[in-house]
Amino acid sequence: MKKSLIYSVLAFVLVIVSAPFVFAATQAAAVAAPAVAAGVDYTKAIVLGCGLLGAGFAMGFGAIGSGLGLGQATSGASNAVGRNPEAQGKVMLTMMVGMAMTESVAIYALVISLIMLYANPLIKYVGLGG
Numbered sequence: 001m002k003k004s005l006i007y008s009v010l011a012f013v014l015v016i017v018s019a020p021f022v023f024a025a026t027q028a029a030a031v032a033a034p035a036v037a038a039g040v041d042y043t044k045a046i047v048l049g050c051g052l053l054g055a056g057f058a059m060g061f062g063a064i065g066s067g068l069g070l071g072q073a074t075s076g077a078s079n080a081v082g083r084n085p086e087a088q089g090k091v092m093l094t095m096m097v098g099m100a101m102t103e104s105v106a107i108y109a110l111v112i113s114l115i116m117l118y119a120n121p122l123i124k125y126v127g128l129g130g
Contacts, residue, residue, distance in 0.1 A: 012053070019046060043126050051120050055113035062109020069102035 077095035081088050 015049075047120070047122050047126050051116045051122070055116040058109050058113045058116065062106045062112075066102055066106035066109075069105070070099055073098050073102060 073095055077091050080091045084091075
């Protein structure tokens with residue numbers, strides 16, 4: 001877990017650090033050969049790549065948070081029923097409502113991810129959308 005987190009952060013930092021060099025290379029190519037470099041623009045690729053990364057992080061963190069919440073709710077309800085078996089009906093009803101609320105976090109993360117993928121508001125600024 002730690003190793004993959006470190007690799008993910010390292011890859012993200014590498015992308016952020018290398019972005020100015022990409023822009024510098026694009027500008028140098030535009031100065032050297034305007035006819036060849038007229039079609040080369042990495043802004044679109046960077047915006048779409050960041051949208052993909054953001055959507056992935058949103059779904060990942062949403063699923064992790066939802067999973068941890070569901071696990072704690074189930075654990076607490078099991079402990080409560082084990083201590084007081086007569087209150088099983090009330091505990092289970094409360095647990096189901098709480099689990100539904102916790103699961104809504106993952107659904108919200110899915111909505112945000114889909115917006116970032118298919119209705120990204122930054123796309124119209126870089127000339128990809130209509």
